[in-house]
Amino acid sequence: xxxxxxxxxxxxxxxDQLKLQISKHKMTIESNREPEEQLVEAVQNGHLxxxxxxxxRYYSSMVALAYSALGNRDLAxxxxxxxxxxxxxxxxxxxxxxxxxxWLAGICRNITRQMIRxxxxxxxxNLPPQVQSQDNPExxxxxxxxxxxxxxxxxxxxxxxxxxxxxxxxxxxxxxxxSPSAVNGRLIRAKRKIAKFLKRNGFAEDDYGTL
Numbered sequence: 755x756x757x758x759x760x761x762x763x764x765x766x767x768x769x770d771q772l773k774l775q776i777s778k779h780k781m782t783i784e785s786n787r788e789p790e791e792q793l794v795e796a797v798q799n800g801h802l803x804x805x806x807x808x809x810x811r812y813y814s815s816m817v818a819l820a821y822s823a824l825g826n827r828d829l830a831x832x833x834x835x836x837x838x839x840x841x842x843x844x845x846x847x848x849x850x851x852x853x854x855x856x857w858l859a860g861i862c863r864n865i866t867r868q869m870i871r872x873x874x875x876x877x878x879x880n881l882p883p884q885v886q887s888q889d890n891p892e893x894x895x896x897x898x899x900x901x902x903x904x905x906x907x908x909x910x911x912x913x914x915x916x917x918x919x920x921x922x923x924x925x926x927x928x929x930x931x932x933s934p935s936a937v938n939g940r941l942i943r944a945k946r947k948i949a950k951f952l953k954r955n956g957f958a959e960d961d962y963g964t965l
Contacts, residue, residue, distance in 0.1 A: 794851035805845070809838055812855060814919050815929050816862050822914035823866035823907065833869060837862045856931035901951040909944040916941060 788807070796804040813834055820833035840861050848857055902913055911930065915921045921929075923937045930937070 790854055791851040794845065794848065794854050798846050798848075798851075805842055808854065812858055812929075813838070815855075815915065815921060815925065816858060818915050818918040818921070819859055819862045819911060819929065820866050821918060822911045823863070824869060825903065829869060833862065833865050836865050840865075853931065855928045859929050859931070897952060897955045897957070898948075901948040901955075904951055905944055905947060909940065909947070912937065912940050913944050913948070 788804075790808070790811075793804040793808055797808070816834040816837045817827075817830045820837075821827060821830035824830050824833065837858060841858055848854065902910060905913065912926065915926045915929065916923075923934050923941075926937050927934045932940075
């Protein structure tokens, strides 16, 4: 049986652990509120912990952006990792800290273009195989996928960023370095193109009315 002192020590230890967890949680919340420009400048001044915050903020958007070009989740995640490796190396050369997101997006596009050029050597297609039976539920997914992939790359970026992981128009605006109103207008035009494609492929309006 443990002594009274041992029991108290255990209780105090658990209390300290809880305090530490709460403290870390508060630090995470506070760091997430820290202005992006300050985080970028902190990294440029050698505070590498700030880079991990930027990484958490932008990782999913870089995966989504890469996916819009590659059409493969695993390759998109590889591309996103490469984006941040290059960003960590070259961030000192970024002159405008307020354009960090757009700068990352430029790196991401360059990486995906390189990956696509390499992929053409193995003739790997990003698109799923055509499903022949229209009664098959997979046929609907196949057509929707093709509707997105027939868009221009810039339009496809918007659609994937908006619906891949639910990015807001404000987030998309920051990543793509365009105004929120431009994001909204381009999204509307892209969704109209998708709707037309689906209609040509036998979809009823109810099937794509929520786009």
